[in-house]
Amino acid sequence: MRTCTNCGHESTENEKFCINCGELLPELGENLLDPSTDQEVVSNSSLNSNDQPNVDPSDQNNSYQQQETQPTHYNEQYQPQQICSNCGRVPIKPSNFCLECGTPLQEIPQSHNQFAGYGPVNDELQQKRSQNEPPQKEKKPLSRGKKIGIISAIVLIGLIIGTHFVLQSMFDPKGQVDQITKHFEEKNEKEFMDSFIFPENTYVDAKSFYQFVDDNEWILDDLEDAVIEGKTSVKNSDGRKIIKVTSEPFLLLYKKMAFEIVPVEVIANNYNPDYQMELKIGGHDKVKLNDEEVKVGLFAPGNYKYTLHYKDEYFEDELTEEIYLEGDEYNLTFDLSDQLVYLTSDIEEATIYINGKSTGKTASEIELIAAPLDGSVEIYAEATNGNGETIQSDTLYLSEYDTHIYFAEVQEQYAIQDFYDYYSWDAEQLFYNFRWDYEYAVNSADFSYVEDYFIEGSQLKKDYEKFVVEHEDLGFYYYYFISNDVVDVQPLSANSLTLDSLETFEFTSEEDGTWYYEREKRYTLEYVDGMLRIANIEDIKEVNKTKIGL
Known part of the structure; x- marks a missing residue:
């Protein structure tokens, strides 16, 4: 039994509302007084106004409608006097309020309490119930579009789950390194390169980069260690960074490792x-x-x-x-x-021609850095000599060692001058030696003293040999060379020069007495058979001789 908190009326366990005052009854076993505080529980009237659900007879889920507490059929011995205007419930016994929803009940006049079949009361009851019963829906088969939608949703969910596991595998740090190592071992240069990132504007050649790592295989080992140990870089033995290791979020759920190469x-x-x-x-x-x-x-x-x-x-x-x-x-x-080539020329003012085209420049104004030095480049120069004539140089075939432009005329002068510079002193020594030996030769009438001073087979040699030998027939005679002076030495050609001398001597014989001679001579000396030899001797001036004794 439950007691109404409002009026004190006792109700059965099946009743939800007090039939005397319509108050919502407490649940079975519910304490009405908190023993620890001696405070009354909030009245049912307040609960009824705030927490009691409003019962809608048209509600399909109305549990109160679905609970049948009355007979389905009525016999003539019991004629219902009351019916709930809210939920349609017919009380078993007269009540002031509906025990199901708490709505005040009114009696139905006797004129309406007749059963024909079930009578007007039953008809009203059935009408109320039919209004509250949910309509029966006819089950229809799913359309093709709905089926496709359901299947698509299932497939999409599968793809999402599969993609999740694939991405999770792809972005696993150890898995990323393993993938890089796989590309390396399979020599997939392009894929291996694409496994790394490079700063903007960095030039990368896949083959060159792969070869670099191949030459330094420790890099991949250290990269794996860096990922496992949470390091931020891979360094070489000098402590210089080779790879920067970073992570960045990807699609909110994942973290992608990034391996940036230091360029x-x-x-x-x-x-x-x-x-x-x-x-x-x-x-x-x-x-x-x-x-x-x-x-x-x-x-x-x-x-x-x-x-x-x-x-x-x-x-x-x-x-x-x-x-x-x-x-x-x-x-x-x-x-x-x-590789710079500097041209030089015998004539500094000469104009240079390269492969037949005038440069308009002199040799000192030209520098070549890209010219082939294989002799394929032809260079010559033109200049004006002292007579106003245009002269052309020899052709220069440019090479590493041939960069000077030669003019034949100038070269000849150079050669003459060079010969003179080298042999002028030798010429003087040869003259002194010759005069010393020649004095012995004429006094002894022996040409062998001086025969090596002359060019073999020359007319001069023959003439002097004859002169020396003929002294054998003179009887008593004697030459006394007083002086042998070199007056001048001049270049003559690229292998000869001239020497002017002043010679004084006395000649004494039985027949003519003693004479004093003064002679100015010019010796022509040529370089023959590896040495200077006398090519010619001639008087420059008339011989001056004076008789000085009997």
Whole structure:
């Protein structure tokens, strides 16, 4: 039994509202007084106004409607006197309020309490119930569109789950390193390169970068250690960073590891900025080297082939070499000074012609840095001699050692002068020796003293030999050479020179007595058979002789 908190009426366990006052009954076992505080529980009237659900007879989920507490059929012995205007419930016994929803009840007049079949009361009851009963829906088969939508949703969910596991595997740090190692072992140069990131404007050649790592296999081992140990970089033995290890969020749920390669900055040092030069490293854009120091760009470490294109006013050439780039900075130095060609000419004022075209410049005004030195370049010069005539030089076939332009006339003069400079002193010594030996030869009538001073087979030699030998028939005679002086030595040709002398001597014989001689002679000396020899002797002036005794 439950007691109404409002009026004190006792109700059965099946009743929800007091039939006497319509108050909501407390739940079975509910304490009405808190023993610890001796405070009354909030009245049912307040609960009824705030917490009691409003019962809608049209509500499909109305539990009160679904609970049948009355007979389905009525016999003639019981004629219902009351019916709830809210929920349609017919009380078993007369009540002031509906025990189901608490609505005040009114009696139905007797005239309406007739059963024909079920009578008007039952009809009203059935009508109320039919209004509260949910309509029965006819089940229809799913349309093709709905089926496709359901299947698509299932497939999409599967794809999402699968993608999640794939991404989770892809962005696993250890898995990323394993994938990089796999590309490396399979020699997939492009995929291996794409596994790393490079700073903006960094030039990367997949093959060169792969070769760099192949030459330094410790890099991959250290990269794996860095990922496992949570390091932020991979360094070489010098402590320089090779790879920066970072992580960045991806699609909110994942973290992607990033391996950034530290690039090499290439700086070109040009010792010949006055000449036009362009540098191209690998597939990088050409860079003009107009200054002594030029920043070429950023490159991934590795082995690269570079081409230096250079030119002067008349020729152009290129140099191809290989460089191994590593470190934070690489200085590439170009000094083509050893390739510079400076022309010289016998005549400084001569105009230079290169491959038949006039340069309008003299030899000292021309510098060649790109000219081929294989003899394919023909150079000559033109000048005006002392007679106002145009003379042309010999043709110069340019090579490493042939850079001088020769004029035949000038060269001849050079040769004459060179011979003179070298042999003028020797000529004087030869003269003194000859005069010394010649005095012995004529006094003894023996030509052998002087025969080696003359050119073999020359007429001069024959004449002097005859003169010396004929002294045998003179009887008593004697030559006394007083002086032998060199007056002058002059160049004559590229292998000869002249020597002027002043000679004084006395000649005594039985027949003529003693005579004093003074002679000015000119000796022509030629270089023959490895030495200077006398080619000619002649008097410059008339011989001056004076008799000085009997």
